[in-house]
C-alpha cells in the first residue's frame with residue numbers, strides 16, 4: 001500500500017499539483033482543496049470518475065462554491081488512478097483509506 005501511495009505522489013506531481021497544490025489546499029476561489037475536503041469524505045466513490053473524465057459545473061467543497069472546469073486525464077490507467085486516489089486519501093491528514101484497482105474499475109462503469 002505504501003508503494004501505491006508513493007507512486008500516487010509522483011502522478012500527483014505530474015498531473016494535479018499545478019492546480020490543487022503541494023499542500024492540497026487548492027488555489028483561492030479557482031481550485032478546490034483536496035486536503036480536508038468534505039466532498040471527498042462524502043463521495044469517495046466519485047474520485048475515479050473525476051480523475052479520469054474531469055469535472056464541470058458547480059461544486060461545493062467545505063462550504064465554498066467552485067465553478068471552473070477540471071481537465072480530464074483519459075490516458076491514465078486504472079492502476080494509476082488507484083495510486084492517485086490512495087495518495088490523496090493518505091496525504092494531508094485525509095481519511096487514510098485504501099482503494100483497489102478492482103474498485104476503481106468498477107467505479108468507472110458508473111461515471112455520469
Ligand code: HEC
Nearest residue numbers: 015016019032033037039055056057059066067068069070
Ligand atoms: C487545471 C486545474 C486542475 C487540475 C490539473 C486538476 N484539477 Fe481537480 N479540480 C479542479 C477544479 C476547478 C475542480 C472543481 C470542478 C467543478 O467545479 O466541477 C476540481 C475538483 C476536484 C475534486 C473534487 C472536489 C474536491 O476538492 O474534493 C477532486 C477530488 C480533484 N479535483 C482531484 C484532482 C486530481 C487527483 C487531479 C490530478 C489527476 C486533479 N484534480 C487535477 C482543477 C484541477
